[in-house]
Amino acid sequence: MMTAPPLEKLVPDYIKGFQAYIPSKPDDVLKKIYGCSKLYRLSNNENPVGPPEKARRAIEAFPAVQASIYPSGDAYHLRCKLADIFGLHPDQFLVGNGANEVIAFVIKAFCEQGDNIITADKTFAVYEWVAEFSGFEARLVPLVDYGFDAAGMIEKIDERTKVLFVCNPNNPTGSWWNERTLRYFLDRIDGERIVVVDEAYREFVRNADFPDSMALIGNYPNLVVFRTFSKMYGLAGLRIGYLAGSREVVDIIRRTCIVYSVNALAQVGAFSALDDKEHIPLTREIVRAGKRFLLKELDLMGLTVVHGEGNFVMVRLPMSDSLAYRKMMTQGVMVRAMTGFRFPNWIRITVSHQEALEAFAEAMHRILRERGEF
């Protein structure tokens, strides 16, 4: 047998120190490990409604024989449809295998050795991860009152800053910038750097003061907007998301884009999802009712809650979140332990359908009772 490769010599230092993201095991495995017969997933902010009806029908009608044909390499029809909806040109869109992939496209397109990106310390982790495993510095700015700190981010900029990532609304706190704040930020950046506004949860927002970022692209050619079909559109299992920006900027990003990375079924599902006019109001109503129930229950338990826009709520526990996760799992409820988001002792709960939220509330009650906290 040959000896193992000399990894010490082969692996770059920034990879050696990097911690791989370890996703949850599949549900059947987790149920076996934790000895539960049913598992409510309240950990990934998935839509409890599932995909829109029109997307379901399109997916069901997808001819199996088409699986042997390469998909459109750049999601042509979907880009045309997005262009119609947002009043932009199809070449202003790039579609990726989930929003995670388009994050990598942007960082690869603009950063070279010695460059840095700026984002918040307690936000969606993938901006920081992609930068670091690509060998670039991620400068992290502490949240202020659970929200992105525009002035703090601007202060961190130096001549090697290429991209600033703003998660709006922020996962996991739900805080968000209104149009005034976003414009202030973009004006201060003055077109000198790329500003990414990740709007993964945009479709859940009901507040009229939320910025229309797609419309701002015309005024700010350095603005790049991310959206996903994984959350509101319930297509997380198909992995599809997109970015929009000015033609000049998107043309640069396209050079790092992996063509054919978005499968045909995902393209068909996303295309049809955009046609469904009933899905968003229905989901918003379920989230509104679920959030009201959840907040009331958590208030009765005396727990501190942070929430805003989006289909999730963050809760501070009087115990380790990783212990709460394990205890919840034995009762068939999966929440997100937040230590990995740098929020130790917090958990994030997806606002789901009533049965799942009741299971969560019952499990949480039991755990607190066992500890004599409730």
Added chain:
Amino acid sequence: MKRSTRDVMLSVDADESFLPLVTAFVEKAANCFGLGMDESLRLTLASEEVFMHLCRVVMPSGGPVEIVCSNGGYYAQAVFSLPTDAFDMRAFNLTVTISMEDDADLDAMGLVIASRSVDRFSLHREEGRDLRLTLVKEKTYPMPVDVPPASVGPLAKTSLRPPRSEEVKFLSQLAASYYDTRVLSDILLYPGKLVDMIRAGEYHSLVAAGNAGEIGGAIFWRRVGANTVECFGPYVFNQDPGSNIAEELIEACIGAVAKTQAVGIINTRPTPEFSRRHFELLGTLDDYAPDGSCARVEAWFRLLREDTGSTVWVHPGLDAFVRREYARLVLPRDIRIDQPSGETLPRHSVLSAEFDRLQGRVTLRPMWPGVDAEENIQRHVRLVAGEKILNIHFAVDLGQAWQTVFIPGLLARGFEPRFVLPYAGKADLVVFQLRGKH
């Protein structure tokens, strides 16, 4: 790909003619890395003995040996890598004695000298990889004498940041002024070493500082093994009872390691300000002081990730204990029962011994299995007890099935399993303590 600039490497054949080159290489490297004359010579002597042993006993027909010397800031190390496992490691037991009448013993004499010349050694081999023998020699640091106690007043507002290098020594002064040695990291008693270890990235610290640079509190942490972070503190210096400094320090420490390779954090010397709600109680150890008094010390832990289970290898004698602990801690584990079943074992087992003389404690760990496992444990207990060390611990890695060979001996010789330390080894560690004073 470039190797770290803290490393220098020499590749030679296992041939005695290279001995002057090997010794010169190690000595010069140790000098360059800042070891004193005495320490450099000790590391050189150990390396000389190891290399001679390889040439004469392990690889008499020659073969490639790679030696990497590394600068650890507060220590220098020499790592020997060789493509063989035909290495009787008995001589690396602290307890070994040499008979001048026995040829095999004489062959091992060099290794005995090597093991006594360095502060730490370890032996590592994974399937399909070279055998790696690591020799570590630390710099010598003085313990400060006649240092006046330091003090600080209550602070209205603080923010967290890493200490500046000039503040590090003052921190150790503050900690020693306000806290009993039982809750201090040993390193705080050697400020020079603390400075070097922080510089080397082996220790990390955050302080809660006032606007004028006053220090109201601090926390320290370090990696122990691949998966665990050990934290010390939080130390809070003369702040108001309502101060939130302790919790802020704990949360910042957890946040700082949350996205690293560490899987869990342990604290075995919690201060009164330690935030128990951020941790889980693993168990306790009896801490015997030289005056014979005994205090119960709590071991606290928290996972940094969602636990998706793992497999552990457990001797039947330990089965009931680990099942009870896994149920209490709600840790999902696939428990596989394993015990020696007549398979051929090496003649001599090897244990490493990590001394903490300040705390009067030694921790023994299996390095190599052998048919003499129980006797070897007993020899180590006798030797350690003879050195007036009152607290004798033994750590068994449940991820290494071969370590089950030590369990019958441990239980027979009066060791008691005290707690499970999740993911602290290849899988979880079980920490044993020898019952009573010794």
